[in-house]
Amino acid sequence: MAGVESMNFARIAVLAVALVAGGIAAYMVSSGGGEPAPAPVVVQKSDSDQVLAAATDIGMGSVITAADLKWTDWPKSSAGSFITRSAQPDALKDTTGAIARQPFIAGEPIREQKIVKANGSGFLSAILPAGMRAIATEISAENGAGGFILPNDRVDVILTSRAEKGGGSDQLSSQTILTNVRVLAINQNTTDKDGQKSIIGTTATLALLPRQAEDLALARQKGTISLVLRSLADSQPGAGPEDGGGQGSGGLNVVRFGVSRQAEQ
Numbered sequence: 357m358a359g360v361e362s363m364n365f366a367r368i369a370v371l372a373v374a375l376v377a378g379g380i381a382a383y384m385v386s387s388g389g390g391e392p393a394p395a396p397v398v399v400q401k402s403d404s405d406q407v408l409a410a411a412t413d414i415g416m417g418s419v420i421t422a423a424d425l426k427w428t429d430w431p432k433s434s435a436g437s438f439i440t441r442s443a444q445p446d447a448l449k450d451t452t453g454a455i456a457r458q459p460f461i462a463g464e465p466i467r468e469q470k471i472v473k474a475n476g477s478g479f480l481s482a483i484l485p486a487g488m489r490a491i492a493t494e495i496s497a498e499n500g501a502g503g504f505i506l507p508n509d510r511v512d513v514i515l516t517s518r519a520e521k522g523g524g525s526d527q528l529s530s531q532t533i534l535t536n537v538r539v540l541a542i543n544q545n546t547t548d549k550d551g552q553k554s555i556i557g558t559t560a561t562l563a564l565l566p567r568q569a570e571d572l573a574l575a576r577q578k579g580t581i582s583l584v585l586r587s588l589a590d591s592q593p594g595a596g597p598e599d600g601g602g603q604g605s606g607g608l609n610v611v612r613f614g615v616s617r618q619a620e621q
Contacts, residue, residue, distance in 0.1 A: 420453065496558065
């Protein structure tokens, strides 16, 4: 009996020690003795805007289409120098038709300084083909196809001059000096707008090679210049003076002292 009682006492003592140790541990945790649980991390979404960017690579001098543009998310803190959707919601439509002054790579934000819009300065030089020159000549309803010539039409240029004959009489003559010439602008209008039937202007700007521009300037001093509108079916861009063809394919004949010759290019 004595052995059984001592064994029961030992078990009770072990149980008591375990309870005391558990109580001490619980007290220490509740009083802050343990490591506190980490606070949840709150991720704040950065303030952003959308900027107009190139959807594809855009070459210098290219006409920008709607497919070349897209809106893309951009940090608001660095979007101030770009075209933003919050400030210009119609920018994608307004930028369509502009010409790239400098090339863009896909994803690059569009900058106003790197494009030329149709109503902006520098647009004419942007649409002028490489190697060509823009020269203006006076026109009227009588010598400008009645005002029905529009930008991007193609025309022939006729010089009408007066030459002195013997006996004090004069002789008038007309000569086609340019064929299939592209009209860049009438006055300051460079676009053929929908529904626009005619432009009654006083000045037509033509695209010519440098030497042809010089010869046209001389021809203007010799007489009256008239523009003859060509049929669309007979106005192929590949047959213009920029290709250096002869008369009938865009060449330039110059009349000097009554003698017609083919201009050198």
